[in-house]
Amino acid sequence: MSLIELKGVSKTFPPTRKGGEPVHAVRDVDLSIESGEIVGIVGYSGAGKSTLVRLVNALEPTTSGSLLVDGTDLTTLRERQLQKVRLDIGMIFQQFNLLGSRTVWGNVAYPLEVAKVPKAEQQQRISDLLHFVGLADKAHAWPEELSGGQKQRVGIARALATSPKILLADEATSALDPETTVDVLRLLKKVNAELGITIVVITHEMEVVKSIADRVVVMEEGRVVEHGDVFDIFSRPAHPATQRFVATLVDDVPDAAALEALRRRHPGRLVTLSFLDESVSQSAVFAELIRRGIEFELVFGGIEDVRGRTFGHLTVELRGDASAVDEAIAAVGALVETREVA
Amino acid sequence: MDRVWELRSEFAEGLWATLWLAGAGLVIGGLLGLIIGTGLYVSRQRGIVPSRPVSVVLNVLVNFMRPIPFILLAIALQPISRYFGISGIGNGHALVAIVFASAFGISRIVEQNLVAVDPGVLEAARAMGASRWRVIWSVLLPEALGPLILGFTYALVAIVDMTAIVGVVGADSLGKVALTYGLKQFDWTVTAVAILLVILIVQIGQFAGNAAARKVMRR
Ligand SMILES: Nc1ncnc2c1ncn2[C@@H]1O[C@H](COP(=O)(O)OP(=O)(O)OP(=O)(O)O)[C@@H](O)[C@H]1O
């Protein structure tokens, strides 16, 4: 059974103004998240990502549908029982949301106080957590004395305090610089690998998805428009929204403007070869072209590495006898996905 | 100045009455104001415990009470004091009037300072499994503590001002000393000394409030 299971989940907010329209923030979402995975949820602003995770830890009630977390249907629970469920779900935020009235130590202590963990046990737990996130020396610092990355580490320690099964990260790295982002993502990977905690990361940065997610969920206007294994999403994005997101990171197929520029410099036939899995080697394709005496030149493209697997798109210009080129395109097409682009 | 010396026991009594009226007024009125102000904040739309009826009732009540000039309120409340067995004249009634007026005044100050608390922090506490009630006392109020202290300090000045006015309903405050022995007998020295003592109280209160707020806010 999945750890988190949404079936036909919708969330509609009443109109914010009198006479306004209700907001359909989440619409009919089916989604399963397995124990131990890292799932990335991407979508543009207003797509409903935050609302979706706020449904998962019951900060908002669903409007319809069923929502199972670890086998319990949250839609049937009362507030008191939901508070217990929330102890099993950690959450970190873009703005860190540390309590300014407490030190680092006090912040990590907060969920333990809520969970009524005995004082002596708290001490040990907090100390362990601060070591885990690498902030043992900052235990008595105040939040405003920390850098963004350190604040997020405190946020992570705090979220892990009650040993949750799930960690929800809402834009957890969006306020951080690239280097600090990498550090925090590394820490999240460690949380997943060493503690076996299932992580849901909301982001609009494909870089984040590429670096930690096993699976990707793409949302648009409250709906899940595409989901799949991270490699598949990057190598074969199907929905236009997904394609736009992937294009922010992977820019290996020439767009119209780039094609026009290429055309001016390259009079031969332009063909894009897509190497989407590792079964076909590029050398086999090039050997085929050489064998047929076709002159070729690489004019555009790139090879991407997604979690240890590679894919790429190479655009080549082919020159030679017209019918020989035709035959070569057909032959190469039998080896690898081939598309004549101009 | 000789006259001031002659009136030293009246001054001492006035000073003492002013101090305890202001102190008790600030504590009791402040506590009630904190409760009403927190009620105003949490019952708002999208508040911690949204409730339209509670919100409307509290707002109407506060808006009704606050504009009443204190001198009229002090007189208008006399029947209420008597109902509770407190004479309408004297220190007891003065305290009732001060508590009443300061509670409603402070409630708005409290509400304003709570609104300024980052909602993200409240959400984080809820996400950690805290009940709404716990969020209020363990996050909302501590997060707003510094500004609240400054707000209460600000209210203290208004309350000391009230202690002078309640001289009218027979309280033995410095206000009464100034009124009886100063203004009515055209003795400007007595009036001036009474005023200076009031200023001193306010200064000390302000200084203590600022120091406490600085300590809490760490700046
Ligand atoms: N409490 C609320 N009341 C009314 N409308 C809301 C509420 N919360 C969110 N919405 C609306 O729901 C929609 C989805 O919002 P949500 O915050 O889930 O988007 P998001 O994908 O997280 O966007 P972002 O990337 O900007 O954080 C938006 O139109 C938003 O205005």
Ligand SMILES: [Mg+2]
């Ligand atoms: Mg969001």
